[in-house]
Amino acid sequence: MSSAILWMPLAFGLVGLFLPKRAVGWWAVLGAVVTLGLAIAVAIGFDSGSSALQYAVDEPWISGLGVDYSLGIDGLNLFLILLTAVLWTGGVAFAAFREQERPTTFYFLMLVAETATLGSFLAQDLLLFVLFFDLMLVPFYFLFGAWGHDRSAEGGLTASAATLKMIVYTLIGSLLMLVAAIATAVLAADGGHLTFSIAALSEHGLTEGSQRWIFWFFAAAFLVKMPAFLLHGWMPDAYRAAPLPALAVFSGVLAKVGAYGFLRVVLPLFPDATVEFQEVILVIALASILYGSVMAFTQTNVRLIAGYSSVAQLGFITAGIFALSADGADGAVLQMVNHGLVVAPLFVIVAILAERTGSEDIREMGGMALRAPVLAALFLIVALATLAMPGSANFVGEFYILNGLFEAKIVFACIAISGVAMSAYYALRLYQQTMHNRLPSVQNQGLLSREIGVRDGLVLVPLVLCIVGLALYPQLILERTAPTVDKQVAAVSGGDSPEAQLAKK
Amino acid sequence: MNFHEPHIDYAGISPVIALTVGLCVVLLSAVFKPLRRSAPILTMLTLGVTAGLLIWQWDDPKTLITGALRLDDLAISISLIAILMAAFCVVLSIRERATEEAGSGEYHALLLGSVMGMVLLAQATNLVSFFVALEMLSIPLYILCATNLRREGSLESGLKYLIVGSIGSATLLYGMAFLYGGTGATNFAGIADGIVRNGLDGDPLILIGIAMAAVGLAFKTSIAPFHQWTPDVYQGAPTPITAFMAVATKAAAFAVFLRFFDVALGSQLDSWQPALAALAAISIVVGNVGALGQDSLKRMLGYSGVAQAGYMLGGVVVLSDAGTSSVVFYLAAYAFMNLAAFAVIVGRERETIYGDDIRAVRGLGVERPLLAWPLTISMLALAGLPATAGFIGKLYLIEALVEGDYTWLAVFIAVGTMISLAYYLRVVAAMWMGPEGESVTGATPVIAGASPEADPVDPEAGRRWYIVGPALFAAAATVFFGIVPQPLVEFASHAGASLFG
Secondary structure, three states, rough: HHHHHHHHHHHHHHHHHOOOOHHHHHHHHHHHHHHHHHHHHHOOOOOOOOOOEEEEEEEEEEEOOOOEEEEEHHHHHHHHHHHHHHHHHHHHHHHHHOOHHHHHHHHHHHHHHHHHHHHHHHHHHHHHHHHHHOOHHHHHHHHHHHOOOHHHOOOOOOOHHHHHHHHHHHHHHHHHHHHHHHHHHHHHOOOOOOOEEEHHHHHHHOOOOHHHHHHHHHHHHHHHHHOOOOOOOHHHHHHOOOHHHHHHHHHHHHHHHHHHHHHHHHHHOOOHHHOHHHHHHHHHHHHHHHHHHHHHHOOOOOHHHHHHHHHHHHHHHHHEEEEEEEEHHHHHHHHHHHHHHHHHHHHHHHHHHHHHHOOOHHOOOHHHHHOOOOHHHHHHHHEEEEOOOEEEHHHHHHHEEEEEEEHHHHHHHHHHHHHHHHHHHHHHHHHHHHOOOOOOHHHOOOOOOOOOOHHHHHHHHHHHHHHHHHHHHOHHHHHHHHHHHHHHHHHHHHOOHHHHHHHHH | OOOOOOOOOHHHHHHHHHHHHHHHHHHHOEEEEEEEEHHHHHHHHHHHHHHHHHHOOOOOOOEEEEOOOOOOOOHHHHHHHHHHHHHHHHHHOOOOOHHHHHHHHHHOOOOOHHHHHHHHHHHHHHHHHHHHHHHHHHHHHHHOOOOOOOOHHHHHHHHHHHHHHHHHHHHHHHHHHHHHHHOOEEEEEHHHHHHOOOOOOOOHHHHHHHHHHHHHHHHHOOOOOOOOOHHHHHHHHHHHHHHHHHHHHHHHHHHHHHHHHHHHHHHHHHHHHHHHHHHHHHHHHHHHHHHOOEEHHHEEEEEEEEHHHHHHHHHHHHHOHHHHHHHHHHHHHHHHHHHHHHHHHHHHHEEEOOOOOOHHOOOHHHOHHHHHHHHHHHHHHHOOOOOOOOHHHHHHHHHHHHHOOHHHHHHHHHHHHHHHHHOOOOHHHHOOOOOOOOOOOOOOOOOOOOHHHHHOOOOOOOOHHHHHHHHHHHHHHHHHHOOOOOHHHHHHHHHHOOOOO
8 A cells, every 4th residue: 555655646647657648637636636635645655643653565675785665654754755746746836837848758757756756755664764765855956947937037147047056956855865864774783684664763773973873864865855044045946947746745854854754764773973063953943933034024026925834834843843842843844734734725826826917026016816716715714724713633742842842941942932923924914915905007897897707716715625634633644643753752752652641642 | 846736717807808808809909901990899808898797796706816906896896987988088089090000919919908907906906006096097197198190289299298297106116116115015915914914093104195196196187286287188188089088088087086095094094184175175176176278178177177186175074984885986977077078079180170179169069959958968967056966976975075074075075066168068059059049060171271171171070970869868967966965875885895805
């Protein structure tokens, strides 16, 4: 089952290469939907009480090098897989409703990207994880570079330069991570049987000295991917260049792989170093929250507002993980899903707005609410979820994170809380400027309807329904993730057993 | 006086016999008019028979000619890589100007001569056979580089290679003399014994010998700072020859590098290990930085070859089975990656006016997808991205390095790879993300009466089977061994285990 989910998009992508150009878009949608169906089937059959791996596959892949083809699903990745499947369905469908240049290659790359992303979530072998983590970048390199927008006229970079910058930034981390992953396995084996299995490695602790440098090699890869403050240099250029359907999934899912990596790999494998560098990472996380928020309410480009708000949100998630308490990590996982569900529709709305107003600058948009009430209503839900309005799942997530952080490091929590206030400002500013603020230039157009069509509604409404659904019942995620997440955290903090934590809830 | 008839293992030397016979036949075929066009076919036949004979000897290590040669799995695997490259060189040479100018029979005979040098060098376990094989490999290559008789660049390339190669050989020979002087033996095993027996551990005589031998081999494998000839020679030589030289020479030289340092000089590990590690690190940095901003694709691949040699030298440094296996694996992967790139360059050289300049591949993604995909895969593989053999090769090397306590060198490989992305992806970007609508195929030269060499030879070259076929095959192999690496890993680990077995 795990393998079926993983390879389904790629299989559809390969077949799509031989289809006529008109059909390939819908074929890709079908592939994404089938994958989503499989993911839902897995989620229904998932045993929520257990923290063990389910649907596990474990075959030797390169036996000479100790690498296994090992996949599995547990509470940690279940909803991230579901999120991936949902967002890709949305992103591919959104693209299929529009004309694409060179569609065959475009959809092939989109589906390859889905397989690579699912692979990095499913992998239970450290090297397989690194492999998929690096592989994710390749399709996005082509998608951003060849279908992206050239911003050199606006003082930005050309699409290929922006993507090259992104690749170099992210691969700096990933290649060091490859060395670190191999070092982890070799040092743990100590001349014995070499294995990259994450479960097996977490039983052989490394010495504190080697944990230290290996921790930073992994952290570099994950923090760049998020991106965290000081390592976010690639983000503005890449976000401005990217084609929107690809950007929606990129921002919605790929950033989470970094956060997921901390929980999956760093916490269980390098517990001593995690405790030692807890405060350093927390400082980076807080800096991301503050910097991301401030930048988000000074930018005027809609893509960048969303991009910088992601930096802030990912800062929250990192802070939740590195609170090293069960609450913080539970909240972090919930928030990963929430943020993915919020940011992807945001980019879809940006795309729709840009098509209608011909601009991605909020100063040139405005007054849309009157002429597109449905779009405005959908956007309002997304915006309120972004600012973590009480009643939304984002509120629950942030609450858990802050709760965990208060228990662990009260000073950091006090600063982090300011991020909540700032998120209200940038989310509402974005909504007001685009929907309410009536510009003289737009007013002349009278009451011409700019409502979204049924086709875009088909993409947007299900995504918004997911947000609403989770707002009503966030326990859906919390119940299933808590046993595994708490186990990951307990490995570091040595605190309560997972069962005791669960009983407390 | 008794005369003992020497025991000759004909099975063991059969590959060399086959090559010799083939070489003579190919050379003579040029003399007889009806056979004149058959040189490529005869060459392929010879290569095929040799490969078959080598595979027949697989997993049956034997010492030949009183210890001058040793035919083990390492030698066989390296020879097979060289033969593979030679076979593709023959295919890519179809309708190449150089073969017509220099004479098809001579061109192919020289190629076979060089292959024979490589097959012998991969087996050499004696200073004499080592040196003879090295020269046997090099001298035909000096000439082959200059076979584009009417192009100044090609002649320059041949001359440059001759001079620099001779300096390398001379240095190596001088180093060998020191080792022989110290130990009184020419056999690798005898040298190892002699060092211990004569109490030469750390003796200046031996150290000078080691240093000069290392420098000589570094010239041949284009390890920085002895790489200066590489970009010039690669750029000037006919492209099929560049492709052959880039991989096959490196493979054969690394085989003897492994044997010489690990078998003969294994006891002097402490003195050469840090030095070779430093050379590897310098090579990685110099090669990758040098390749940045190169507009000529062949020059770029030349510098990238310097960096890749640095990666592979890491496998020699650690002196372990894993290290040897990783070098063999990397060489095999490197053969496929380079082949795909060079096949595309040959095609574009013939159908555009830009030669091997990066402009020649602009817009290739739309115009010639069957060439664009192989070149893309090749660049991504050389950069070590996953799902290609290049990734597994790096993984193998890094694993060997970390196991051998050379983690810092592994970090160098990672850093070097990052730098390399900038120039590999530049090629990819030119193919897929370049300004559109500008077709470069068959365009007329800007200057009227420009040299005929710049004219496109064949505006349809990008569709010919002998260009597209090798490119697609090599790209498919690169991806295949990236996803199913197990067969190649087993092949390499066999070769690695045979060095000391």
